[in-house]
Amino acid sequence: MKLRYDYQYGFGNHFATECVPGALPVGQNNPQKCAYGLYAEQLSGTAFTAPRSANQRTWMYRVRPSVDHGAYQRVSFAERAPGLGFRGQIATPERLRWQPRDDAAPDRTADAADADTDTDFLRGLFRIGENGLPEDRNGLSIYSYWCNTSMDGEAFYNADGDLLILPQQGELVLQTELGMLEVPAGHVAVVPRGIRFAARVVPMSDTTSTSRGFVLEVYDRHFELPDLGPIGANGCAAPRDFRYPLAYVDRDTLQSSWRIWAKFQNQIFMYETDHSVFDVVAWHGNYAPFAYDLDRFCPVNAVRFDHMDPSIFTVLTCRSDEPGVALADFVIFPPRWNVQEHTFRPPYFHRNCMTEFMMNLAGEYDAKSAAGFPPGACSLHSIMSAHGPDLESFARAATEQLRPKRLPDSTLAAMFETSRMLRITKEALELLPLDRTYTSCWRDFPPATIPSS
Numbered sequence: 402m403k404l405r406y407d408y409q410y411g412f413g414n415h416f417a418t419e420c421v422p423g424a425l426p427v428g429q430n431n432p433q434k435c436a437y438g439l440y441a442e443q444l445s446g447t448a449f450t451a452p453r454s455a456n457q458r459t460w461m462y463r464v465r466p467s468v469d470h471g472a473y474q475r476v477s478f479a480e481r482a483p484g485l486g487f488r489g490q491i492a493t494p495e496r497l498r499w500q501p502r503d504d505a506a507p508d509r510t511a512d513a514a515d516a517d518t519d520t521d522f523l524r525g526l527f528r529i530g531e532n533g534l535p536e537d538r539n540g541l542s543i544y545s546y547w548c549n550t551s552m553d554g555e556a557f558y559n560a561d562g563d564l565l566i567l568p569q570q571g572e573l574v575l576q577t578e579l580g581m582l583e584v585p586a587g588h589v590a591v592v593p594r595g596i597r598f599a600a601r602v603v604p605m606s607d608t609t610s611t612s613r614g615f616v617l618e619v620y621d622r623h624f625e626l627p628d629l630g631p632i633g634a635n636g637c638a639a640p641r642d643f644r645y646p647l648a649y650v651d652r653d654t655l656q657s658s659w660r661i662w663a664k665f666q667n668q669i670f671m672y673e674t675d676h677s678v679f680d681v682v683a684w685h686g687n688y689a690p691f692a693y694d695l696d697r698f699c700p701v702n703a704v705r706f707d708h709m710d711p712s713i714f715t716v717l718t719c720r721s722d723e724p725g726v727a728l729a730d731f732v733i734f735p736p737r738w739n740v741q742e743h744t745f746r747p748p749y750f751h752r753n754c755m756t757e758f759m760m761n762l763a764g765e766y767d768a769k770s771a772a773g774f775p776p777g778a779c780s781l782h783s784i785m786s787a788h789g790p791d792l793e794s795f796a797r798a799a800t801e802q803l804r805p806k807r808l809p810d811s812t813l814a815a816m817f818e819t820s821r822m823l824r825i826t827k828e829a830l831e832l833l834p835l836d837r838t839y840t841s842c843w844r845d846f847p848p849a850t851i852p853s854s
């Protein structure tokens with residue numbers, strides 16, 4: 402896919418970019434006077450004292466310093482982002498599945514407001530489940546989003562953690578302080594804690610411009626590329642494919658008034674400015690939003706027999722304190738060849754010490770019938786709750802002729818896998834299209850016949 406904007410590439414690189422020649426100071430961060438009277442400002446993504454390998458910060462050179470804004474005002478959820486007010490209250494081990502959020506369905510807001518309302522990314526965020534607290538910098542939230550309107554004259558930042566944004570349909574363009582980042586379906590983006598952004602929806606046709614998808618919010622560490630162990634130095638997601646924005650200033654909006662929304666300790670606040678916050682003329686550093694085309698993922702898997710664990714498809718991981726255990730992994734199930742001999746090829750039956758939130762992004766998922774798990778649908782299999790192939794997929798895969806089989810390019814599923822237990826929002830059970838017949842897909846497996854003793 403042809404991208405609209407230019408980028409700089411390389412996961413975690415130290416970048417340097419300027420959209421006006423000479424704006425970026427050379428050899429120092431804090432000149433006594435910056436070029437053009439710009440203001441130098443540091444954005445720290447890790448503690449000042451974090452080890453060098455983990456340290457993340459960016460220096461921005463901007464038209465005004467960020468401090469120049471009105472007072473923070475507390476805003477009600479209903480006024481700006483009802484779905485952020487949905488809190489995880491329900492503990493259930495039940496296997497849950499939701500059908501896609503329908504454009505016509507009034508499921509988007511707390512008040513189940515009428516479907517004609519313009520809904521931007523912030524208003525369309527709908528918390529499904531959570532664990533932990535941002536104030537403890539510990540835990541995560543999972544959302545779905547739906548939007549049909551761009552944020553205009555407005556921006557948002559999340560003080561509570563990083564946002565991984567995964568469009569399933571449509572396209573978002575994120576205008577961020579550090580530049581423009583387009584995120585069509587099939588790509589993923591991460592906006593780290595504190596970086597202000599506006600989400601724009603790209604028209605799909607003359608009459609529709611909607612985007613829907615999913616968001617994973619993590620409350621402490623940042624996303625990293627997973628270690629590859631014996632896989633070696635190559636394979637899976639390559640660092641060079643991660644794209645970062647170039648400095649971008651929209652001169653036309655510089656003097657206009659803006660409202661900035663903030664999520665802080667899971668509350669919403671707003672302040673006003675009489676100028677754009679997208680006024681960073683130059684920046685350098687390694688704390689920045691990024692995007693990645695999931696089609697660049699190079700799948701590695703079993704080439705003779707048996708089914709590898711899905712961790713083999715991890716794109717990004719957010720570590721916990723325990724080595725090898727993620728707070729959350731972002732995993733995909735990409736187009737690929739299935740070639741295993743004498744093997745039941747789809748995902749196996751299992752119970753896991755991790756929570757699995759599954760999303761079908763496109764095409765068919767090999768462990769579920771197409772009708773039950775269409776693109777846009779999602780499911781939750783919580784810690785130790787049994788799940789796996791449904792009866793229909795099992796019957797097919799247990800009897801199919803095992804030739805090399807291409808899972809088509811139209812296939813794409815994804816998973817947020819977390820070591821935490823989620824509490825589900827009551828709104829996810831009441832307002833989203835919950836599939837009340839889900840667990841019946843596992844009824845009536847014929848019993849094995851064991852020889853009598």
Ligand SMILES: O=C(O)Cc1cc(O)ccc1O
Pocket residue numbers: 709710711747748749751757759768782788789816
């Ligand atoms: O439950 C799922 O569908 C996800 C999954 C996929 C897989 O290939 C192996 C295990 C697993 O949990």
Ligand SMILES: [Fe+2]
Pocket residue numbers: 748751753757782788
């Ligand atoms: Fe699973």
